[in-house]
Amino acid sequence: MKGKTRTAIVFLAAAVVACTPEGAEPALPQSDYALEEPEHFQRLALPEDNPLAIAGVELGRRLFYDPILSADSSLSCSSCHLQERAFTDGRAIAVGFAQRAGQRNSPTLANSAYLYKGLFWDGRAHTLEEQALQPVETPHELGHSWAAAERALRRHPLYPALFTEAFGITDTSELSRELAARAIAQFERTLISANARYDKVFLGKAKFTPSEKRGRDIFFDTTEDLPSGECSHCHTPPLFTDESYVNNGLDRADELEDFTDTGRGDATHQRFDNGRFRVPTLRNIALTAPYMHDGRFNTLEEVIEHYNSGGHYSENVDPKIKKLHLSERDKKDLLNFLLTLTDSTFVHNAAYANPFLQ
Numbered sequence: 001m002k003g004k005t006r007t008a009i010v011f012l013a014a015a016v017v018a019c020t021p022e023g024a025e026p027a028l029p030q031s032d033y034a035l036e037e038p039e040h041f042q043r044l045a046l047p048e049d050n051p052l053a054i055a056g057v058e059l060g061r062r063l064f065y066d067p068i069l070s071a072d073s074s075l076s077c078s079s080c081h082l083q084e085r086a087f088t089d090g091r092a093i094a095v096g097f098a099q100r101a102g103q104r105n106s107p108t109l110a111n112s113a114y115l116y117k118g119l120f121w122d123g124r125a126h127t128l129e130e131q132a133l134q135p136v137e138t139p140h141e142l143g144h145s146w147a148a149a150e151r152a153l154r155r156h157p158l159y160p161a162l163f164t165e166a167f168g169i170t171d172t173s174e175l176s177r178e179l180a181a182r183a184i185a186q187f188e189r190t191l192i193s194a195n196a197r198y199d200k201v202f203l204g205k206a207k208f209t210p211s212e213k214r215g216r217d218i219f220f221d222t223t224e225d226l227p228s229g230e231c232s233h234c235h236t237p238p239l240f241t242d243e244s245y246v247n248n249g250l251d252r253a254d255e256l257e258d259f260t261d262t263g264r265g266d267a268t269h270q271r272f273d274n275g276r277f278r279v280p281t282l283r284n285i286a287l288t289a290p291y292m293h294d295g296r297f298n299t300l301e302e303v304i305e306h307y308n309s310g311g312h313y314s315e316n317v318d319p320k321i322k323k324l325h326l327s328e329r330d331k332k333d334l335l336n337f338l339l340t341l342t343d344s345t346f347v348h349n350a351a352y353a354n355p356f357l358q
Contacts, residue, residue, distance in 0.1 A: 092295025097143025215337030249311020
């Protein structure tokens with residue numbers, strides 16, 4: 001029923017380390033984490049080889065916030081993914097180890113458990129486990145090596161016991177980058193945002209103001225009496241992304257090789273993917289400025305104005321990028337609707353917070 005959440009608990013066989021033959025993979029730990037899935041979202045497809053477990057999620061949360069994974073113990077995953085900013089960092093371009101600037105804006109981690117068409121702006125990682133492995137050894141992120149990080153975790157006074165509890169390892173030497181990535185991925189799968197004003201209206205618990213409702217109609221193109229915002233074709237609910245990769249007309253490119261950042265083309269090596277980037281979620285969009293893959297727009301007003309202008313030419317620009325002819329009132333109402341996607345409970349949820357400060 002609407003208004004309720006369903007609790008997903010997938011029970012798997014508990015790990016029995018003592019019965020595991022030498023050289024064999026340990027049995028999967030029991031999935032005992034009660035994940036509350038929003039009723040108006042699609043059901044999560046949880047990986048069978050990394051079930052959610054209380055010990056695994058808590059280990060992942062510690063690793064997410066622990067600077068032990070960076071080269072000089074000054075940064076953590078949370079340095080670029082701040083809870084109060086819906087797990088973004090407020091910078092146009094992420095800055096990592098030794099103040100090295102990256103190439104792109106830090107995307108939100110909200111609802112990343114639901115993404116199945118690739119992660120990062122270019123989609124180069126296929127799973128959260130694969131994604132969690134990359135920042136440690138990226139020079140402009142944590143700037144470390146996994147071999148050194150593994151050594152640090154193995155000699156830490158607490159982590160060997162936490163990995164044993166989470167994954168049933170029998171020897172410190174089994175503590176590995178793969179298990180660390182599994183733990184971080186478990187924590188990230190719990191970062192579900194579904195309690196915005198929009199959701200309350202959808203579930204019949206609140207009503208839009210006249211301006212918000214008018215903005216919604218522009219967003220979803222629900223009436224011929226208002227101009228089309230062309231928004232919901234890519235930003236589809238409930239996630240407010242269709243997970244596609246598009247060229248949204250940010251830059252003119254007479255040739256597809258002219259893009260400074262080729263985006264999706266980096267991952268696929270397909271010429272026609274140059275200049276395409278993942279369609280980001282609009283949930284908590286008011287908290288995640290600046291905007292676009294390179295953070296070029298500081299405000300939502302600038303974003304709306306870009307789309308209203310019709311963008312710039314390139315061979316593969318999305319056909320939905322065209323002049324919208326929105327009036328000042330239209331733009332204001334559309335903005336007010338976007339503000340209804342802010343989930344304040346998400347950014348104040350103690351279960352997602354830094355465990356070292358609690």
